[in-house]
Amino acid sequence: MTARRFTGTARTDGRGRVVVPVPFDPDQVWGVKDRHHITGMIDQVRVRGVIETSDADPRIVLTPAWLRDTSLAPGDRVEVVLSPEGPQRADLAEDMAAALDATPAAGAFFDSLAQFYRRAYLRWIDGTTRRPELRAARIAEVVDLLAAGVKQRPKT
Numbered sequence: 416m417t418a419r420r421f422t423g424t425a426r427t428d429g430r431g432r433v434v435v436p437v438p439f440d441p442d443q444v445w446g447v448k449d450r451h452h453i454t455g456m457i458d459q460v461r462v463r464g465v466i467e468t469s470d471a472d473p474r475i476v477l478t479p480a481w482l483r484d485t486s487l488a489p490g491d492r493v494e495v496v497l498s499p500e501g502p503q504r505a506d507l508a509e510d511m512a513a514a515l516d517a518t519p520a521a522g523a524f525f526d527s528l529a530q531f532y533r534r535a536y537l538r539w540i541d542g543t544t545r546r547p548e549l550r551a552a553r554i555a556e557v558v559d560l561l562a563a564g565v566k567q568r569p570k571t
Contacts, residue, residue: 418455418498419444427489428474433482435493437473441466445499448526455497460485463500501530502537510550511540514558521561532566539568 423435441451451466453475462481466473475497477487487493504512504526515522525533536557543550560568 418496420494420496423493423495425477425487425489425491425493428476433477433487433489434467434474435477435495437466437475437497439473441468441473446504446526449523450527452500452529453497454500455495457495458485458487458493460487466497501533507537511537511554511557514554515561518558518562521558524561524564528566535567536561 419439421438423438425433425435428434435457441453442448445451451468452464453466454461454463456462457475457477460481462475462477464475464478467476468474475495504515504522507515515525525536540550540553540557543553557568
């Protein structure tokens with residue numbers, strides 16, 4: 416997935432939070448998802464977060480902790496570079512991608528998860544390299560868990 420670069424102006428939203436509007440539709444650029452987890456830079460300072468799209472134009476909310484470490488204020492022009500965070504559908508092995516495509520609810524939930532949860536599921540599946548006969552069973556189990564809305568595989 417390609418990074419997107421743009422220049423924006425920080426502002427406050429109706430709730431008093433500092434936000435940076437995103438001048439493109441993330442669904443069109445990176446595929447339709449309930450939540451777009453992103454990583455990147457705002458004025459050369461690393462940022463991770465979610466693009467909010469609920470009631471207005473897409474925007475990145477800058478947390479108080481992030482703002483504390485910068486001199487950014489509403490009205491400032493900023494240079495922004497954003498890209499999707501963590502493994503995306505295009506990065507998945509063919510068998511896993513096909514399984515998620517076959518169960519849209521599981522695929523949509525996988526796409527909405529933070530990278531930590533996506534990577535944990537993928538590591539567990541990839542842990543079958545010495546026992547390839549187990550891979551299909553693990554993929555089926557993960558798809559069932561994702562379809563049920565389970566963020567993390569239960570410890571056994």
